[in-house]
Amino acid sequence: MVSFPPCKINLGLHIIRKRADGFHDLETCFYPVPWTDILEVIPSDSLSFTSSGIAIPGNAEDNLCLKAYKLLKSDFDLAPVNIHLHKIIPTGAGLGGGSSDAAHTIRLLNIVFKLNLTVDTMMNYAAKLGSDCAFFIQDKPMMGTGRGEILKEFPLSLRGKFMVLIKPNVHVSTAEAYAGISPRQPETELQHILERQELSGWKNSLKNNFEESVFHKYPVIASVKEYLYNHGAIYASMSGSGASVFGIFEKEITLNIPSEYTSWSGLLP
């Protein structure tokens, strides 16, 4: 069985405090974007994981898809599977691609082995694999709090808007980005901003707290954001801890993006 794990962008990202467990409490609106990997899970005689497409840093045995299988296997009598991942979403991009693959492995195993897991149970398993993972158990905009795993559906739609996502050729490590930030209580709650502000007002009110320190270290990311605004974006921001930047446009636009950058664009469903 095949699925298409999407990526996410963060519409606003407030890093509020560092916790005793080393993670950070945050608030963000996760929004799904259909730039997808391709994931296949089929029952087999022995467990295997293979991948194609762009290179995934690290060892195959550490892949989040295998971790997801092993996590469910510890609680259920699962037969072995072949997992094949065709990787398209760039890594080190703040797009949660690996997290999405992990969550979609859980979703596929639930179907293939008829486990009848509820959405909440799958979200609990996903949260054990990464802070962003639980979001990808559903395909809906969500307000995320805690370390990103406490999720509440959020009625925000960008349907029909044109999205451009650009990842310049720098790789930002999530852990390194968190280490470089000074957490703070936001003046205004993110939910409050998103409920009261139209998209046209986000430019002055919706902030990703990672931008300041990450832009300082990687000025090229700041220049991509500026480029998107200069070409008519209604709103542009870095996603997650970078390095990708997204722009939301009223109408379809063709941009001249350097060939060494990775990019995706399309109308949002």
Ligand SMILES: C[C@](O)(CO)[C@H](O)COP(=O)(O)OP(=O)(O)OC[C@H]1O[C@@H](n2ccc(N)nc2=O)[C@H](O)[C@@H]1O
């Ligand atoms: C930046 C975001 O993309 C925003 O959506 C996410 O918070 C990243 O989430 P993620 O990639 O799923 O992160 P994890 O794999 O859980 O953690 C990677 C590392 O990031 C840091 N981390 C992550 C999430 C969080 N709320 N606080 C943290 O401090 C920790 O150092 C952790 O060791």
Ligand SMILES: Nc1ncnc2c1ncn2[C@@H]1O[C@H](COP(=O)(O)OP(=O)(O)OP(=O)(O)O)[C@@H](O)[C@H]1O
């Ligand atoms: N299926 C996978 N796809 C991508 N990376 C994976 C996967 N499994 C494990 N990893 C490891 O996770 C790291 C982060 O990958 P990911 O694609 O989630 O990037 P990210 O842009 O940093 O995401 P995030 O938005 O969660 O910070 C990679 O550098 C890689 O070592």
